[in-house]
Amino acid sequence: MTQSTGHSASLDFTQPEPVDLSSGKYVKLWQGPQHPGITGNMSLELVLDGDTIIECKTHVGYLHRAFEKLMERRNYIQNFTVVCRIAVPEPTFNEYLYSAAVEELSGIEVPERAIWLRTMNLELMRLASFLMWIGGISGAFGKYTVPNWTLAYRDYVLDLFEEMTGARIYHMYIVPGGVRAGMPEGFEERARAIMDGADKLLDQIERVLFNNVVFKARSKGLGIITPDMVDPYGIVGPNARACGFARDLRKDEPYLAYDQLDFDIVTGNEPDAYGRAYCRLLETRQSINLIRQCLERTPTDGPFQADMPNVLHWKIPPGETYVKAECTRGEYGYYMVSDGSEYVRRVHVRGPSYTHAIAVMERLAVGTNIADIAGLMVSLHTYPPEIER
Amino acid sequence: MNELTNRLKVDFDASEITERKPGLTTLKVAKDKAETLIRELRDREGFTHLNFMTCIDYIEDGIFTLVYMLHNYEQKQTLGIHVDIGRDGEEMVSIHHLWAQAWTYQRELREAYGIRFPGSPRLDEDFVLEGWDQIPPMRREFDTQKFSEERFGHREGRQSEVPRDHMKVTLYPNRGGDEQ
Numbered sequence: 001m002t003q004s005t006g007h008s009a010s011l012d013f014t015q016p017e018p019v020d021l022s023s024g025k026y027v028k029l030w031q032g033p034q035h036p037g038i039t040g041n042m043s044l045e046l047v048l049d050g051d052t053i054i055e056c057k058t059h060v061g062y063l064h065r066a067f068e069k070l071m072e073r074r075n076y077i078q079n080f081t082v083v084c085r086i087a088v089p090e091p092t093f094n095e096y097l098y099s100a101a102v103e104e105l106s107g108i109e110v111p112e113r114a115i116w117l118r119t120m121n122l123e124l125m126r127l128a129s130f131l132m133w134i135g136g137i138s139g140a141f142g143k144y145t146v147p148n149w150t151l152a153y154r155d156y157v158l159d160l161f162e163e164m165t166g167a168r169i170y171h172m173y174i175v176p177g178g179v180r181a182g183m184p185e186g187f188e189e190r191a192r193a194i195m196d197g198a199d200k201l202l203d204q205i206e207r208v209l210f211n212n213v214v215f216k217a218r219s220k221g222l223g224i225i226t227p228d229m230v231d232p233y234g235i236v237g238p239n240a241r242a243c244g245f246a247r248d249l250r251k252d253e254p255y256l257a258y259d260q261l262d263f264d265i266v267t268g269n270e271p272d273a274y275g276r277a278y279c280r281l282l283e284t285r286q287s288i289n290l291i292r293q294c295l296e297r298t299p300t301d302g303p304f305q306a307d308m309p310n311v312l313h314w315k316i317p318p319g320e321t322y323v324k325a326e327c328t329r330g331e332y333g334y335y336m337v338s339d340g341s342e343y344v345r346r347v348h349v350r351g352p353s354y355t356h357a358i359a360v361m362e363r364l365a366v367g368t369n370i371a372d373i374a375g376l377m378v379s380l381h382t383y384p385p386e387i388e389r
Numbered sequence: 390m391n392e393l394t395n396r397l398k399v400d401f402d403a404s405e406i407t408e409r410k411p412g413l414t415t416l417k418v419a420k421d422k423a424e425t426l427i428r429e430l431r432d433r434e435g436f437t438h439l440n441f442m443t444c445i446d447y448i449e450d451g452i453f454t455l456v457y458m459l460h461n462y463e464q465k466q467t468l469g470i471h472v473d474i475g476r477d478g479e480e481m482v483s484i485h486h487l488w489a490q491a492w493t494y495q496r497e498l499r500e501a502y503g504i505r506f507p508g509s510p511r512l513d514e515d516f517v518l519e520g521w522d523q524i525p526p527m528r529r530e531f532d533t534q535k536f537s538e539e540r541f542g543h544r545e546g547r548q549s550e551v552p553r554d555h556m557k558v559t560l561y562p563n564r565g566g567d568e569q
Contacts, residue, residue, distance in 0.1 A: 013489045015510040061517030069527060073549060104410065231437040233489045253412065253465055312553040321409055322440070322458060322467060335458065337445055348443040348456075355490035363489075388517040 013232070016366075019047045019055050026054065031373060033062045042357065042384040044377070048370060056365035058358045064388040068347055075342045076102060076176075077311040084170045086349055087383050089132055092125040093327045094334075094349075095174040100255070100323045101336040101347075102176040105316045108306055113299040114178030119257040120294035121164070121173060122325070123287050127198065128157040129328045130284040133381055137277050138209050140374040141218050146209050153201050156194045163187060178305035188295045195288050202285055210278060219274035223364040223376040226271065233363075234355040237330020239380060242279040243271030249326040261293050273379035280328075280381070315342055329353065329381045351386025358387070390414055390466055393434060401426045405471070415469035423472045424482040427457055431487055435461045436468060439487075442494035444502050448529040451476050453502060457484070474504070476528075483509040501527035 019026055032043035041062035047055035067086055071079045083098045084091035096118060103110060110118075131154040135147030158168040163184050165173035173180050209215055230240050240247055248265040250258040266282045268275045318340040324333035333350035361380060368376055394414060397403040403426070405417040418426050430436040436459035445454040457470040474481055483506040485492035493516075495506040500516045503525040515521070524531050537547060 013486060013492075015492075061515070061519065064517040066526065066533065069531075069533060072529075073533065075552065078552065234439055247462065252462075312556065319409065320415065320469075322413055322469065324440075331440070333440060335441065335443065335456070346443070346445045348441060350441040350458075354441075354493065358493050359489040 051370045053365050053368050053370060053373060056362045058361055060384050060388045063385050067389045071344055071347045076314045076316060076344060080172055084172055086389060087386050089129045090125055090327055091170050092121055093325055093332050095172060096122060097323050097325055097334040099174050099176045101321055101334045102316060104321045104323060105319050105338050108177055110178050111303045111306060113302045114304045115256050116294060116298035117179045117304060118174050120291060120298060123290045123294060124157055124160060126287045126328050127284060128154050130280055133280060134205060136378045140378040141215050143209060143215060146205055149201060153198060160191055160194060177308040182304050191295055195291055198288050216274060218372060219277060219375060220272055222273040222372055223379055224272050233360050235360060236352050238276055238279045238283060239356060241266060242268040242276040244269055249324060249331060255325060261290055263290060273375055276379050315340060349386060349389050353382035353386050356380045357382035412465055413467045415471060417471040420472050420474055424484060427470060427484060428487060430459055435463050438462060444498055446529045453504060455481060480505045480507055485509045501525055
């Protein structure tokens, strides 16, 4: 499929007229915020005609902790405890982008070893996040064996994080100027063993889940994203790649060591829940491959942290920047404005869920059977905290 | 990119054109020309991707700076459009008809800063705050600590410490506060 070269003017973004609930023909049903079929704490306000959804509204805010506001009242180093909490399953992308924005505004050069360690860390994060997601999509369609496998295996990846960073979830490992530590002794060998096991696990998942007739029957044709929706709805990441768009920031605008790694953009031609799931399975395999390349090429000596001034005296020169990286869900970005003081003037966190969980979800849900709404939602891979920030 | 920005300077009086880094340029445009400029960039210049839309509060100057970040996938160029508007009761032209997710950003900006976008769908629906009865919380004058004290009562440890001052007292009390 060819790349989009323009913007489709044919799509109508008009909001539908509200359904007349007083007619007694329809039922309103809230799915979430506490529901196993919801990705995180958010809710869908659904109106049903029989068991078919005819209206969907997404509600967020249940995890709102005002991250962006808090960052304006804390100095740059204090914000590290804030940023990693913006996407719980993928804190590392927040650490990296916050650090990269500070480094860009300050003109800090990151040592080569730290660049490779950061790349490996981001790919390990991608692997952990995809393992969790595969469990999610499988559970959403009633296949409860696979989540037990993947969530258990994710813990082996978290073991690697613990070894490398001292923490399992909020690592605070990537800091402005570099990273906090190098690879521990014997890490490479242990990481390789875990990657080999992950490969075997994905083989089993492909057989058990992707060849399963129930999963195929329910996910094929569900939540089709047509190519003309991609730009008007701001769709990015695997959701766009599954319908043929070869867009990946790691290739298109390489950062860290991605221009030195050997990989191709994964694309698909089935823009439904099944196609998106398969695209993510292939990207999980790709991530394992990239981790192996990083293990091979990451320097074992040399500095992993640039010479930095005392963190208590950081003053970032005035300016603004927008840095972005390819997270598991697509373009993740930090827009940072500095006024030259000790405090950041403004940080805006751009997460792919902002559009995937609201504009895209509300459109795709209409006409879907109530039994498939959880599967549809997980197939879009959304995290509420990056919406409400 | 220079050719485009020069044309925008002539056709739309774009000012403060700044290349922040390779691939990222920002410029400022007047409020009444913003929507036409954004539409032109989308339809004729290939800036088909709305990365995000946000606001910066310059309370000391009495202005909000709206930021529209647009991206051109073909040329790998990102353009940040800055539009200054007044802080109090000012409205901005809506772009909900240009991108499907734009109304969500506008709904958030109405809730967080109090900016109105006439015609934008579901503008007055709550976004992340239910039943909010204070001033819009992202405005600089909104004091989070004062709000917490008043709404939830006093609790020790809620105050923020400036690390430098805190360390002068706790780590280097005998060195006259010199932590260097």
